[in-house]
Amino acid sequence: MIEVKHYGKKKVGQWIITGLVLAWFFVLVFFPLFGIVKETVSYGLKAFVSSLISPASLHAFWLTLLLTVVAVVLNTVLGVVMAIMFARHHFKGKLLLETVLDLPFAVSPVVAGVMLIILFGPNGWIGNWFESMNIKIIYALPGMMLATIFVTIPFVTREILPVLREFGREQEEAASTLGASGWQTFWRVTLPSIKWALAYGITLTIARSIGEFGAVLVVSASIINKTQTATLLIHDEFTDFNYAGAFSAALVLAIVSFIIITVIQFVYTKKEKGLHNA
Amino acid sequence: MSGIRVSHLTKSFGDFTAVDDVSFDVNGGELAALLGPSGSGKSTILRIIAGLEQPDAGQIFLTGQDVTNSRAQKRNVGFVFQHYALFKHMNVEKNIAFGLEIQKKGKKEIKEKVAELIDLVKLNGYNNHYPSQLSGGQRQRVALARALAPEPRVLLLDEPFGALDAKVRKNLSRWIRDLHDRIHVTSVFVTHDQNEAIEIADKLILVNRGRIEQIGTAPEVYETPATKFAASFVGNVNVIEAILEKERILVNGAQGHLRHQTLENGSFEPGEVILLVRPEDTTISREHSIETPGWIPCEITGIHYRGSFYEIDLQVGTNVVKSIINKEIFVQQQWQEHQKAHVHFKQYKVFEVSDGYQTVHAMLRQLGYIE
Numbered sequence: 125m126i127e128v129k130h131y132g133k134k135k136v137g138q139w140i141i142t143g144l145v146l147a148w149f150f151v152l153v154f155f156p157l158f159g160i161v162k163e164t165v166s167y168g169l170k171a172f173v174s175s176l177i178s179p180a181s182l183h184a185f186w187l188t189l190l191l192t193v194v195a196v197v198l199n200t201v202l203g204v205v206m207a208i209m210f211a212r213h214h215f216k217g218k219l220l221l222e223t224v225l226d227l228p229f230a231v232s233p234v235v236a237g238v239m240l241i242i243l244f245g246p247n248g249w250i251g252n253w254f255e256s257m258n259i260k261i262i263y264a265l266p267g268m269m270l271a272t273i274f275v276t277i278p279f280v281t282r283e284i285l286p287v288l289r290e291f292g293r294e295q296e297e298a299a300s301t302l303g304a305s306g307w308q309t310f311w312r313v314t315l316p317s318i319k320w321a322l323a324y325g326i327t328l329t330i331a332r333s334i335g336e337f338g339a340v341l342v343v344s345a346s347i348i349n350k351t352q353t354a355t356l357l358i359h360d361e362f363t364d365f366n367y368a369g370a371f372s373a374a375l376v377l378a379i380v381s382f383i384i385i386t387v388i389q390f391v392y393t394k395k396e397k398g399l400h401n402a
Numbered sequence: 403m404s405g406i407r408v409s410h411l412t413k414s415f416g417d418f419t420a421v422d423d424v425s426f427d428v429n430g431g432e433l434a435a436l437l438g439p440s441g442s443g444k445s446t447i448l449r450i451i452a453g454l455e456q457p458d459a460g461q462i463f464l465t466g467q468d469v470t471n472s473r474a475q476k477r478n479v480g481f482v483f484q485h486y487a488l489f490k491h492m493n494v495e496k497n498i499a500f501g502l503e504i505q506k507k508g509k510k511e512i513k514e515k516v517a518e519l520i521d522l523v524k525l526n527g528y529n530n531h532y533p534s535q536l537s538g539g540q541r542q543r544v545a546l547a548r549a550l551a552p553e554p555r556v557l558l559l560d561e562p563f564g565a566l567d568a569k570v571r572k573n574l575s576r577w578i579r580d581l582h583d584r585i586h587v588t589s590v591f592v593t594h595d596q597n598e599a600i601e602i603a604d605k606l607i608l609v610n611r612g613r614i615e616q617i618g619t620a621p622e623v624y625e626t627p628a629t630k631f632a633a634s635f636v637g638n639v640n641v642i643e644a645i646l647e648k649e650r651i652l653v654n655g656a657q658g659h660l661r662h663q664t665l666e667n668g669s670f671e672p673g674e675v676i677l678l679v680r681p682e683d684t685t686i687s688r689e690h691s692i693e694t695p696g697w698i699p700c701e702i703t704g705i706h707y708r709g710s711f712y713e714i715d716l717q718v719g720t721n722v723v724k725s726i727i728n729k730e731i732f733v734q735q736q737w738q739e740h741q742k743a744h745v746h747f748k749q750y751k752v753f754e755v756s757d758g759y760q761t762v763h764a765m766l767r768q769l770g771y772i773e
Contacts, residue, residue: 294487297454298545300474301481302501303552312500316491 157378164375167368175369176376183349184357184373187268191340191353192333195272199329203280204322208314210281211288228277236274237342240267244343263345268353271339276329283325284318291317320395327391331384334377404430404465405588406451406556411460413446420446421457422612428556428605430465431586433579435593435603439635443612444592448558451590453477465555480549480587484561486541488533494520494544495529501552519547522581539570546578550587559591563598575602596636600624608632630753633678640684642677642721646752651677656719658698660747675752683749684725686714686737690744697744705739712737716745 164172175181210222228236244251244261254261261267295317299309315322337355344351346360354377361370406428413421420443428434436444449455451462453474461470469477489497498519502512520526523543533541542562549557562578563571579602582589593599599606600620608615608623608631615635616628627633634641643654650659660677690697703722704715712732714725723745727737737743 294483294485295489297474298481298483298487298489298548299500301452301454301477301479302548303475303478303504304500305475308504313489 160371160375160378163367164371167371171368172372172375175366175372178369180348180352181357181369181373184352184354185376187352188334188354190265191268191272191336192330194269195276195333196326196329198273199276199280200322200326203277203325204284204318207281207285207288210285212293225278225281228275233271233275233336233338233340234342237271237339240270240274240339240343244270262343263347263351265351267343268340268351271343272333272336275336275339276332279328279332280322280325283328284321287318287321288314320391323391324388324395327384327388331381331388334380334384405432406590407461407463408447408451409461409463411447411450411462412458413443413450413455414458419612421450424460424609424612424614426607426614426617428588428590430588432604433582433589433591433602434605434607435591435599436607436609437593437596437599437603437636438609438615440594442609444594444609445560447609448560448590448592451556452479452481452558454481478552478555480552480554480557482542482545482549482557482559482562484564486533486538486545486565488541488544488548490533493530493532494525494536497533497544498547498551500548505552515551519551522550523547537570538566539574542566542574546581550585554587557587557589559589561592561594563593563595571598578602600636606636608635610635627678627751630676630678633751633753638681638724640677640679640681640721640723642679642718642723642750644675644677646672646675648672651675651752653677653698653719653721655721656698656700658744659695660698660750661695671754673754675754677747677750677752679723679747679750681713681724681726683747684716684723685746685748686716686725686727686743687746688735688743690746694744697746700743700745702737702739702741702743705737716743718745 206225210218231239241262242248244254244267246252246255246262248262251261259266261270291314295313296309299313300306304312335355336353337359340353341356341359344353344356346352346356348360352360354373358370358373358377361367361373408427409425411421411424412419422443424443424447436447438444446455450457451464453469453472453476457470461468463469464477464479489500492500495516498516499512502515507515520529523546525540525543525547528536528540533544536544542565546559546562559578563575566574575598578591582602591603603620605617606620606623607617610631616623616632620636623632623636627636633639644660645652645654650661652659686700686702687697698718700716700718700723702714703717706713706715708726711729712727714727714737716723716725725745727735
């Protein structure tokens with residue numbers, strides 16, 4: 125009897141908690157999503173298509189794509205190198221450096237943008253030199269690349285570092301006693317072991333690059349057809365009361381995000397499975 | 403020289419000297435055991451031979467060639483790790499083929515060689531299994547096949563049976579001995595298990611605290627240990643406190659004395675000594691008395707059944723001595739607890755107590771031979 129009563133109580137509690145979570149979810153996620161879809165639809169398909177294929181919109185999406193590709197390629201290569209360095213080598217100041225690695229997560233993107241301006245702005249320490257060479261960094265593509273790379277630096281390293289550490293050195297040592305060079309060992313032994321963690325890190329980098337707003341806004345000045353990314357476009361259209369344009373672009377980004385989330389979830393499951401099989 | 407020569411090897415990690423001026427030879431085709439307690443530096447020596455660690459000083463020769471400065475990948479050694487270190491994302495076939503693929507051997511040749519090795523390690527039918535689908539013993543056999551595939555100059559095994567349970571361990575170690583008798587590759591394996599080493603190695607290299615204590619065949623090390631450590635680590639041994647006089651040895655607290663055996667470890671000053679006596683080198687008797695030289699009075703304080711034999715605890719003066727009696731003889735003689743008897747040491751080793759008993763005792767306690 126006591127058990128049944130207890131079970132009943134638990135059931136009521138569970139219902140309340142589940143209800144609260146669902147309500148929270150609806151208010152914060154489903155309603156806004158629904159709002160975007162409804163608003164976009166209310167302006168009609170024609171407005172949706174025409175605002176998406178406008179030169180400004182196409183350029184903005186192209187720019188976002190470009191920044192994402194650059195950030196992903198650079199941060200993947202450097203992220204793997206950094207992770208191997210942290211996991212396999214011992215050097216002074218390693219702990220400090222590992223802490224600094226998380227800085228882009230801790231610092232507000234706006235602050236990151238401001239830091240870049242201090243360094244690379246026309247009157248900045250390094251920017252001064254580039255200015256004399258007639259190369260523009262801030263309010264131009266290089267600055268936006270730097271900003272996007274900066275905010276996404278930790279993802280790849282943070283994802284693969286624990287896997288590398290758990291994986292240990294033994295399989296790599298085994299490969300070397302079998303005659304494999306460092307390069308062969310990396311491609312044939314290390315990389316296959318970290319591939320799912322790496323894929324997860326890359327997906328997170330993509331998601332963050334596409335969604336980045338603050339840091340890019342500060343260093344780009346959001347010039348239409350020049351330095352305006354997709355998120356900046358949505359912001360600008362919205363503040364200009366061009367709701368059709370803003371909602372159309374927002375819906376596209378929302379769909380892309382949804383796809384990325386699905387991929388992340390898939391990759392994450394694979395990664396967890398890989399860890400447990402190890 | 404067709405085997406391995408290790409010459410004056412030294413390696414420190416920070417303040418800790420892991421390997422201290424170690425030299426030894428392993429002849430071509432020999433199976434040698436690096437035997438020692440954990441932390442004695444034996445694995446480090448093996449890793450230096452393989453090129454996985456760099457020595458601070460000393461040289462390594464493989465089949466006569468100085469390889470001290472060449473990388474692991476250039477040494478052509480087979481290495482078997484305690485925890486197998488199989489490539490988890492590759493199946494059995496791919497694991498074994500790895501070294502051959504690196505050598506850029508032809509597809510047909512690789513296939514034949516892999517099939518041959520799978521047959522050798524008796525894993526037929528497991529070609530497409532992944533390491534996670536295999537038992538510990540099977541994994542270690544894959545690791546062995548993988549190490550043998552590129553036809554290494556020497557085979558090095560680091561505690562190869564350490565992660566396996568007792569039964570698998572015994573079977574696999576015997577099997578490795580048989581395998582070695584067939585393929586004759588110069589091999590060194592690291593172990594802390596004296597029985598394993600005695601059972602399968604041609605030569606024991608006894609290591610303690612980064613130094614070599616003794617090198618020899620198992621009977622040599624067992625019968626004529628060169629040091630206190632050698633005597634106590636290989637086989638079981640009683641540690642008996644005694645006083646050495648000019649003509650005789652008195653066991654502390656006991657009446658009677660031992661006749662002075664030839665002291666092989668040089669001449670001793672009269673004074674405190676320890677005797678190392680193996681349990682099987684003791685005899686107990688009711689007939690003999692203190693009048694017979696070499697027999698010392700004792701009392702039986704414990705009797706333990708051990709299957710094929712009995713282990714008897716004896717109080718000899720202030721010392722507790724373990725003795726072993728064959729089951730039939732035990733039944734014949736009908737020994738019981740608290741009986742008085744006399745004990746004779748058929749063979750014993752005398753060691754000087756240079757730093758007092760404490761040091762020796764601390765060492766033996768650490769090894770688990772006394773409590």
